Each structure stands twice: as structure tokens, then as C-alpha cells.
Amino acid sequence: MTPAGRRIVAAAAELFYNRGITAVGVDLIAEYSGVTKRTLYNQFGSKDHLVTAYLTERDQRWRSLVRAAVDAADTPAEAVTAPFETLRTWSETNTRGCAFINALAELPDPSHPAYRIAANQKLWLLNLFKELAATAGCSHPATLATRLLVLHEGAVATQHLSLDTLPESADLARVLVQASASPRPKERQPSCPDCSAVAPTS
Amino acid sequence: MTPAGRRIVAAAAELFYNRGITAVGVDLIAEYSGVTKRTLYNQFGSKDHLVTAYLTERDQRWRSLVRAAVDAADTPAEAVTAPFETLRTWSETNTRGCAFINALAELPDPSHPAYRIAANQKLWLLNLFKELAATAGCSHPATLATRLLVLHEGAVATQHLSLDTLPESADLARVLVQASASPRPKERQPSCPDCSAVAPTS
DNA sequence: CCTCAGGTATACTGATCTGTGAACCTCATC
DNA sequence: GATGAGGTTCACAGATCAGTATACCTGAGG
Numbered sequence: 001m002t003p004a005g006r007r008i009v010a011a012a013a014e015l016f017y018n019r020g021i022t023a024v025g026v027d028l029i030a031e032y033s034g035v036t037k038r039t040l041y042n043q044f045g046s047k048d049h050l051v052t053a054y055l056t057e058r059d060q061r062w063r064s065l066v067r068a069a070v071d072a073a074d075t076p077a078e079a080v081t082a083p084f085e086t087l088r089t090w091s092e093t094n095t096r097g098c099a100f101i102n103a104l105a106e107l108p109d110p111s112h113p114a115y116r117i118a119a120n121q122k123l124w125l126l127n128l129f130k131e132l133a134a135t136a137g138c139s140h141p142a143t144l145a146t147r148l149l150v151l152h153e154g155a156v157a158t159q160h161l162s163l164d165t166l167p168e169s170a171d172l173a174r175v176l177v178q179a180s181a182s183p184r185p186k187e188r189q190p191s192c193p194d195c196s197a198v199a200p201t202s
Numbered sequence: 203m204t205p206a207g208r209r210i211v212a213a214a215a216e217l218f219y220n221r222g223i224t225a226v227g228v229d230l231i232a233e234y235s236g237v238t239k240r241t242l243y244n245q246f247g248s249k250d251h252l253v254t255a256y257l258t259e260r261d262q263r264w265r266s267l268v269r270a271a272v273d274a275a276d277t278p279a280e281a282v283t284a285p286f287e288t289l290r291t292w293s294e295t296n297t298r299g300c301a302f303i304n305a306l307a308e309l310p311d312p313s314h315p316a317y318r319i320a321a322n323q324k325l326w327l328l329n330l331f332k333e334l335a336a337t338a339g340c341s342h343p344a345t346l347a348t349r350l351l352v353l354h355e356g357a358v359a360t361q362h363l364s365l366d367t368l369p370e371s372a373d374l375a376r377v378l379v380q381a382s383a384s385p386r387p388k389e390r391q392p393s394c395p396d397c398s399a400v401a402p403t404s
Numbered sequence: 405c406c407t408c409a410g411g412t413a414t415a416c417t418g419a420t421c422t423g424t425g426a427a428c429c430t431c432a433t434c
Numbered sequence: 435g436a437t438g439a440g441g442t443t444c445a446c447a448g449a450t451c452a453g454t455a456t457a458c459c460t461g462a463g464g
Contacts, residue, residue, distance in 0.1 A: 025420070025422080026423085027422090041424080046422080047422065
């Protein structure tokens with residue numbers, strides 16, 4: 001991608017995320033990135049393709065941050081909840097929720113590439129949770145992964161409002177991992193039905 | 203509100219939710235509701251006011267469904283997770299996520315009335331969870347309510363994709379309520395650290 | 405019978421939207 | 435020194451946007 005192309009994507013990223021995709025015109029993006037509209041169309045062909053490039057770049061950037069957090073975790077159990085640490089720093093500069101969910105809200109056509117990107121992002125995180133849970137020795141990693149994904153997306157979605165739900169979500173995520181990672185000896189299970197309930201059973 | 207006004211709000215609700223607020227013009231809403239654009243502006247004054255009316259009506263409709271589900275619950279514990287039952291039926295006809303989160307994605311101005319409506323909706327649900335948890339005798343109802351809200355919003359947010367996370371979210375919600383509603387006798391707590399961890403401690 | 409609220413019909417403004425056309429510039433590489 | 439990629443300038447098309455103006459219709463209540 002040419003230097004002008006990178007500047008265009010950077011400007012589109014900021015404007016699309018903060019003001020909405022439909023509400024931002026290509027003229028504004030061109031002006032914001034110090035580039036002619038002609039250059040924008042020479043590089044991307046259409047606004048839809050620019051939207052796709054914006055979402056793709058954002059996805060790659062976020063994934064690399066998550067990967068770094070996972071690699072920096074001290075223990076396998078902490079690695080499972082590392083994406084919640086990424087979300088904590090990510091939220092400091094991205095305070096308007098999930099860009100992919102927001103994009104789907106504006107793009108009703110399921111055949112738009114944005115749908116694939118958004119779906120793949122969630123599936124990637126779900127699969128990452130599952131693999132990390134399996135590595136950490138958690139029982140029923142698939143069920144645990146689904147629960148962690150819901151918690152993650154819930155924390156992102158409620159971030160709009162000033163409720164500060166992320167710490168609580170991350171706490172619960174760690175509890176779920178602990179309960180799933182260290183199954184109690186069999187003889188203690190009947191005396192503690194809730195533990196076996198919290199630890200996924202399917 | 204006049205008959206024409208009701209038809210306009212109904213048409214706006216369907217179009218705004220399914221195609222996006224910015225992407226839908228007032229001409230389309232007028233045509234869709236079988237009404238003149240003049241009538242639309244006589245009733246609502248501006249598109250922004252129509253957006254506010256749309257969100258307000260949707261909020262009221264959803265709240266009454268939640269209240270009905272809570273009232274229909276058999277036990278206080280089941281009442282706490284009744285909103286998840288509402289979400290199950292609600293999602294059958296509303297498959298494009300939370301209309302308020304979607305609206306915030308398109309309306310970047312925090313001074314827009316939509317912000318207040320969306321924030322109040324989430325706060326209302328959070329408070330409902332808290333009151334129901336207290337009624338059911340749950341310990342630390344505030345913490346439990348936050349966790350339930352995150353689960354609820356996470357289930358709504360991931361509904362876009364075909365992941366079917368709602369059953370798992372509702373299951374986990376019920377487990378959390380159970381763990382918080384029936385605290386174990388003190389002498390058993392040391393032998394079961396995970397239970398005390400799942401039951402909110404703050 | 406009169407009035408008036410609710411609504412219709414149609415035309416219009418001025419701005420903004422995505423996207424294109426055509427000519428020109430600049431600079432590195434062959 | 436010719437070529438071509440990346441970029442600029444500017445004008446323009448055609449559509450759509452929110453919102454307004456003017457005149458008219460209709461039916462219920464005083």
C-alpha cells in the first residue's frame with residue numbers, strides 16, 4: 001500500500017469509528033488525510049472497499065495486541081483471560097464499543113464483506129479462548145470459551161455507558177477459568193453442587 | 203399521538219432498526235408508512251425527534267415484556283433470570299442486536315437524546331437485576347447484577363453472528379444466581395474455594 | 405353553517421452524497 | 435531522455451438528503 005493509501009486508511013479508521021460509517025463522506029476522509037478524492041478512488045475504487053480495508057486493518061491490529069498479551073502471560077491460566085487485559089488498554093483509546101458490531105449496525109446487507117470480517121473476528125476469539133482453555137487444562141473448553149466470549153463482548157458493549165463493567169467481567173472470567181481448570185476430587189462434588197455447576201458440564 | 207403518527211413510528215422502527223438510522227431517509231419512512239412527508243414533519247418536527255420517538259417506543263415495549271416475564275416467574279430465583287427468557291423470544295424477531303447500542307454507533311454526539319435513552323435502558327435493567335437479586339435473597343446483589351448485565355448484553359451483541367450464545371449465557375446466569383442465593387454453611391467454605399469465589403464477595 | 409385539526413398533493417430549496425473525466429505534475433527507473 | 439506509477443487540480447454528473455411553501459381536502463364539534 002502506498003503512503004497516501006496508509007494515510008487514507010488511518011483517517012478513515014478514526015472518522016468511521018468515531019462518527020459512523022454512513023455519516024462520514026469520502027470528501028471528509030480525503031480532506032482529513034491530506035489527499036485528493038481522486039487518489040482515494042484510485043487506491044480503493046469505492047467507499048465500500050475502503051470500509052473493508054478499514055475493518056481489516058483494525059482487526060489485524062487488535063489481533064496482534066491480543067497475541068502479545070497472551071504470550072506475555074505468566075501462567076497458562078492467566079493466558080486464557082489475557083484478552084481481557086488487552087481490552088483494558090484497548091478501551092482507553094477506543095471508547096465507542098466494538099467497531100465491527102457498530103459496522104454491522106450500519107451495513108444491513110449480510111453479503112457485505114464487513115459481515116465476514118466481524119464474524120471471523122468473533123470466531124477467532126472464540127477459538128483462541130478454546131485453545132488456551134485446553135492448554136491450561138480446563139475441562140469442557142468449548143463451553144468455557146463461549147462463556148468467556150459472551151463476557152468479553154458484554155464488557156465491550158456496556159463500555160458505551162459509564163458503568164465500568166470491565167473489572168467485574170474480567171474477575172468473573174478468571175473465576176470461571178479457575179473453577180474449570182482445577183476440578184475438585186470426586187468425593188467432594190456431592191457436598192458442593194454449585195462448584196460442579198459453575199465448572200462446565202457439557 | 204394521531205393514527206398517522208403511530209404508523210410513522212412503526213415504519214421508522216422497522217426501517218431504522220433493519221437498515222440503520224443514517225441510511226434511512228425521511229422520504230422512505232413517509233412512503234413506507236403511507237403518509238406525506240409534510241405530515242411527518244407536522245408530527246415530529248425533525249428526523250432527530252423521530253429517532254427519539256422510535257427509541258422511546260421501543261424501550262417501553264421491551265420493558266413491558268421484561269416486566270411480564272418477571273411477574274410470570276414461579277420463584278424469586280427464576281425471576282432474576284427472567285430477562286434472559288424475554289431475550290429469547292425477543293431475539294426471534296429482532297436479529298440485528300441491540301437497537302440502542304446500534305443507535306449509539308451512528309450518533310456520535312453524546313448530547314443526543316438517544317444517549318440518555320440507551321443509558322437509562324441499561325441502568326434500568328441493571329437496577330432490575332439488583333432488586334430481583336435482593337428479593338431472591340442473593341448475597342452482594344450489586345455485583346451479581348453487574349455480572350448478569352454483562353452476560354445479557356454479551357448475549358445480545360453476539361447474536362449478530364450465528365453462534366447461538368444465548369442458551370449458554372442464560373445457563374451461566376442461573377448458575378451465578380444459584381451460587382449467590384444459597385450460600386453454603388461457613389464450615390464448608392474452606393474446602394471449596396471456588397464456590398466462595400463464584401459467589402460475589404464484594 | 406363554520407371552524408379547525410389532521411392530512412394530502414406537489415413543487416421546491418440548498419446542501420451533500422458517491423463517483424467520474426481530463427489534464428497536469430514529479431520523480432525514480434530503465 | 436523516455437516511460438509510467440503515484441498524485442494533484444478542478445470541474446462535473448446524477449442522485450439523495452433534510453426540511454419548507456403553498457394550496458387543498460375532509461370530517462367532527464361548536
